Amino acid sequence: SQTIHQWPATLVQPVGSPLSLECTVEGTSNPNLYWYRQAAGRGLQLLFYSVGIGQISSEVPQNLSASRPQDRQFILSSKKLLLSDSGFYLCAWSPRAGEQYFGPGTRLTVT
Amino acid sequence: RKEVEQDPGPFNVPEGATVAFNCTYSNSASQSFFWYRQDCRKEPKLLMSVYSSGNEDGRFTAQLNRASQYISLLIRDSKLSDSATYLCVVIPGGADGLTFGKGTHLIIQP
Numbered sequence: 001s002q003t004i005h006q007w008p009a010t011l012v013q014p015v016g017s018p019l020s021l022e023c024t025v026e027g028t029s030n031p032n033l034y035w036y037r038q039a040a041g042r043g044l045q046l047l048f049y050s051v052g053i054g055q056i057s058s059e060v061p062q063n064l065s066a067s068r069p070q071d072r073q074f075i076l077s078s079k080k081l082l083l084s085d086s087g088f089y090l091c092a093w094s095p096r097a098g099e100q101y102f103g104p105g106t107r108l109t110v111t
Numbered sequence: 112r113k114e115v116e117q118d119p120g121p122f123n124v125p126e127g128a129t130v131a132f133n134c135t136y137s138n139s140a141s142q143s144f145f146w147y148r149q150d151c152r153k154e155p156k157l158l159m160s161v162y163s164s165g166n167e168d169g170r171f172t173a174q175l176n177r178a179s180q181y182i183s184l185l186i187r188d189s190k191l192s193d194s195a196t197y198l199c200v201v202i203p204g205g206a207d208g209l210t211f212g213k214g215t216h217l218i219i220q221p
Contacts, residue, residue, distance in 0.1 A: 102154035
């Protein structure tokens with residue numbers, strides 16, 4: 001069966017510091033991968049998606065970036081965090097349109 | 112008009128009651144629809160797809176009304192464990208991405 005991992009589970013970072021969140025998927029190959037952010041009181045916002053190694057599509061312009069160095073690895077990064085980057089970051093994979101399977105998420109607080 | 116709208120609630124419902132809520136969408140070309148459930152501070156999980164003819168999974172029934180552009184979720188004989196936020200998801204026609212609603216918060220009270 002497929003499983004999706006994210007780490008860390010929680011993170012507190014000062015404004016201006018860098019960020020690296022990692023997501024890995026097991027049990028499937030060449031999955032479509034997604035990064036979402038859910039801010040307090042707001043809905044899920046799609047940040048990036050990837051259909052393959054090195055292929056990244058950005059949905060919202062911001063100070064975040066994503067990379068897919070390996071088939072089942074998806075990384076979300078920032079060089080300098082802003083207060084507004086606080087939120088619940090979720091990685092997901094999708095076997096078919098509409099079906100998203102989420103990782104446990106990383107709760108980021110920027111102070 | 113927002114792409115996908117949901118009444119945020121909370122809906123406070125006694126255990127055993129039937130509850131229903133809707134999700135409206137603006138893109139008439141939308142092709143696929145889903146309901147997700149999200150427990151507090153957890154990741155969303157796929158609850159069910161919404162088929163054109165409507166579908167049922169145990170106590171849960173999902174329906175699509177294309178003419179009025181909304182989907183609905185009905186929960187019968189509600190349980191305490193049904194307390195969660197229910198997110199609707201719409202796929203716009205021809206696009207790869209999903210659009211999530213902000214969710215409806217449901218509280219089942221004993």
